[in-house]
Amino acid sequence: MASETVNEHVRYEPEENPPPLIALGAGAQAAAIIVPGVVLTVVLVVRIADASESYMAWAVFAAMVVCGLTTVLQAARLGRFGSGHVLIMGTSGAFIAVSVAALELAGPATLASLVVISALFQFLLAARLSLLRRIFTPVVTGTVIMLIAATVAPVLFDLLSDVPEGTDTAAAPLTAIVTLAVVVGMVLRAPPALRLWSPVIGIAAGCAVGAVYGLYDVGTVADAGWFGVPFRDWPGFDVTPDSTFWALLPAFIVVTIVGAIETIGDGVAIQRVSRRRPGATDFRVVQGALNADGMGNLLSGLGGTLPNTTYSTSISLAEVTGIGSRRVGVILGVIVLALAFFPKFAALLIAIPGPVVGAYVTVLIALLFVQGMKIVIQDGVDHRKAAVAGVSFWVGVGFQNGMIFPDLLGDGFLSVLLGNGMTSGAIVAVVMMVFLELTGPRRRQLRADMDQHTLQRLGVFLRVFAANAGWSPASAERLVLVGEETLHSMTEGIEDSGNRRLVVTARSVGGSAELEFVSAGEGDNLEDRLAYLGENPEVADGREISFRLLRHLSSSVSHQKYHGVDVVAVKVAAERSGDAG
Numbered sequence: 001m002a003s004e005t006v007n008e009h010v011r012y013e014p015e016e017n018p019p020p021l022i023a024l025g026a027g028a029q030a031a032a033i034i035v036p037g038v039v040l041t042v043v044l045v046v047r048i049a050d051a052s053e054s055y056m057a058w059a060v061f062a063a064m065v066v067c068g069l070t071t072v073l074q075a076a077r078l079g080r081f082g083s084g085h086v087l088i089m090g091t092s093g094a095f096i097a098v099s100v101a102a103l104e105l106a107g108p109a110t111l112a113s114l115v116v117i118s119a120l121f122q123f124l125l126a127a128r129l130s131l132l133r134r135i136f137t138p139v140v141t142g143t144v145i146m147l148i149a150a151t152v153a154p155v156l157f158d159l160l161s162d163v164p165e166g167t168d169t170a171a172a173p174l175t176a177i178v179t180l181a182v183v184v185g186m187v188l189r190a191p192p193a194l195r196l197w198s199p200v201i202g203i204a205a206g207c208a209v210g211a212v213y214g215l216y217d218v219g220t221v222a223d224a225g226w227f228g229v230p231f232r233d234w235p236g237f238d239v240t241p242d243s244t245f246w247a248l249l250p251a252f253i254v255v256t257i258v259g260a261i262e263t264i265g266d267g268v269a270i271q272r273v274s275r276r277r278p279g280a281t282d283f284r285v286v287q288g289a290l291n292a293d294g295m296g297n298l299l300s301g302l303g304g305t306l307p308n309t310t311y312s313t314s315i316s317l318a319e320v321t322g323i324g325s326r327r328v329g330v331i332l333g334v335i336v337l338a339l340a341f342f343p344k345f346a347a348l349l350i351a352i353p354g355p356v357v358g359a360y361v362t363v364l365i366a367l368l369f370v371q372g373m374k375i376v377i378q379d380g381v382d383h384r385k386a387a388v389a390g391v392s393f394w395v396g397v398g399f400q401n402g403m404i405f406p407d408l409l410g411d412g413f414l415s416v417l418l419g420n421g422m423t424s425g426a427i428v429a430v431v432m433m434v435f436l437e438l439t440g441p442r443r444r445q446l447r448a449d450m451d452q453h454t455l456q457r458l459g460v461f462l463r464v465f466a467a468n469a470g471w472s473p474a475s476a477e478r479l480v481l482v483g484e485e486t487l488h489s490m491t492e493g494i495e496d497s498g499n500r501r502l503v504v505t506a507r508s509v510g511g512s513a514e515l516e517f518v519s520a521g522e523g524d525n526l527e528d529r530l531a532y533l534g535e536n537p538e539v540a541d542g543r544e545i546s547f548r549l550l551r552h553l554s555s556s557v558s559h560q561k562y563h564g565v566d567v568v569a570v571k572v573a574a575e576r577s578g579d580a581g
Helices: 020-048 053-076 093-105 108-127 138-159 171-189 198-212 218-223 243-273 283-303 313-321 326-341 343-350 354-378 383-400 413-418 421-439 454-468 473-491 526-535 543-553
Strands: 089-091 308-310 444-449 501-509 512-519 556-562 565-573
Touching: 020 053, 020 089, 020 093, 020 198, 020 313, 020 326, 020 354, 053 089, 053 283, 053 308, 053 326, 089 283, 093 108, 093 243, 108 243, 108 283, 138 243, 138 354, 138 383, 138 421, 171 198, 171 354, 198 313, 198 354, 218 343, 243 283, 243 308, 243 313, 243 354, 243 421, 283 308, 283 556, 313 354, 383 421, 413 421, 444 454, 454 473, 454 501, 454 512, 473 512, 473 543, 473 565
Parallel strands: none
Antiparallel strands: 089 308, 444 501, 501 512, 512 565, 556 565
C-alpha cells in the first residue's frame, strides 16, 4: 500500500514552481553534471572505433541537442510522451560496446539505422507495459538500478585519479576529498535552502583546489569556438541494411530492452523522491518516460549519434536538492540544448577535473544504489524475490568485472551482450521472473462484460476457486466479499462501466489467494485511497465504506494504473476447511 511517511526534504513538488533564481541555479548545476558525461561518452565511443574527428564533432552536437529536447519533453509531458518529472536524458552508457562494434564494422550510417529500428521496440514496450507487469516487477527494476550504480562505480573510481602525467601526487586525492567533503557535509547538515546549492558549491570548491595544481584545462576552453553548428558532418541514414546490420540488430534490441528496464526503474523511483507524501506508483508516468526515451532514441538515430536514456542520477539529484519541479526540468533541457550551439560554454563544463566529477557523482551513485534497495524492499522480500535480486546483482557484477568465464565470451556477440553488468544482470533477473511465472501455481480466470450480472458471476467464480483450494465456507465468503468490494471500488463513479471488459485471475499461494482485476482505467488509485483512510478515521462518504472493508479483509492491495488499463492485485489469507473449527 502507499506509504504514509512525509518526506520533509522535498522542497518543490512537480507542480510547484520555485523562484526563478533557484530554478535557474538548479537547472544549471544539473547541466554542469550531465553535459560532461554526455560529451565524454560520445568522444569515448568515437575514439575507440577510430572514427573521424568531423563525425565526432557532429555526434557530440547531435547528442546534446537530443538530450536537451528530450529532457524538456520528459518534464513538460506532451500527451503520452514524457513523465512530468525531472528525468534527465543523456547518452546511454549501455550502448557503448554495441555502438563501437557498429561504427567499426559498418560506419555511422548503419549505426543510425540500428538505433532507429531499436527505438521502435521501446515504443512497443511502453504501449504494452501492462502485459509485462509480472516480469518487470519492482524486484527487477530495483535490481537494475542497483546494477547501474555497481557498473558505473569502477569508472568513477578511475576518475578520482584521472590527472595528467607529472601532476603533483597530492593533487588528485586532495581535489577529490575537498569535493566529497563539501558535498557530503552540506547534504548532511546544511539548512534546506543552502542544501539546494550543494552540487554547485562542492564542484566549485573542487575546481578551485584543482586549479591550484593545474588540473583545470583552460586551454580547451580557449580553443573552443563561441558558436558553431557542424551540419556538414551529418553521417546520413542507411536505408539498405546489409548482413552486418542484421548481425548487429539482435544485440541492439536486447540492450534497448535492458535500457528500457532502467527507465522503468527511474520512472518508479523519481515518483518516490519528488513527492512529500509518496503515493502508489503511477505507471502512466512510467509509460510516458518510456515513450520520451524512445523518442530520444529515434531522434538520436535520425541525427546519427549514440542512443540516449534517462539518467538515474536524476533521482539522486532530486534527493540531494529536494527539487522535483517540472520547471527545473524544462530549464535544464533548454540549457543543454543551448550549450550544443555554444561550444565555448560546453568546454567550461567538460574541463571540470576528473577527480571533481568522480567525487561528486560518487555521492549520487551511492544514493542511487540505496534507492534501488528501497524499491526492492518496499515491495516485500520473500525467499524467491531475494534470490532474484541477489543472484542477478552478483552475476551482473561478476560479468562487469570480467570475473565470470571471460575466456568463453571472446570478442564477439556474447562479449558485447554480457560484458556490461547491467545488461547481464537484467537478463538473469528477467529469465528468473519468467521461470517463476511458468512454474507457479495455475491461475484460474474469469472474463466478463461489466453489467448487472458481473457480481453474480464473480461470486460463483470465487466460491468455486475457494472450494477447489480447500478453504472453509467462512473463508470462501470472505474471499467473495473482498472480490465484490474490489470491483465496487474500481467501478464506483465511473460512467459507461457497462462498456468495460473485466478479467479476473485467481491463484492459490500457500495459505492465501492472489486475485488480480484487470479493467479499463479510470478513477482513483485504490492504494492511495487506502493510505488516506489510515490518516482520516472518519468516514467522509459512502465510497469509503467499501475501501475500509477492503482494507480490513485483505492482506495487501496494489493498484497499477496504465494508459487505458487498471490492474488491482489483492491478497487474501484464509483457513483451509480442514483447519477450521
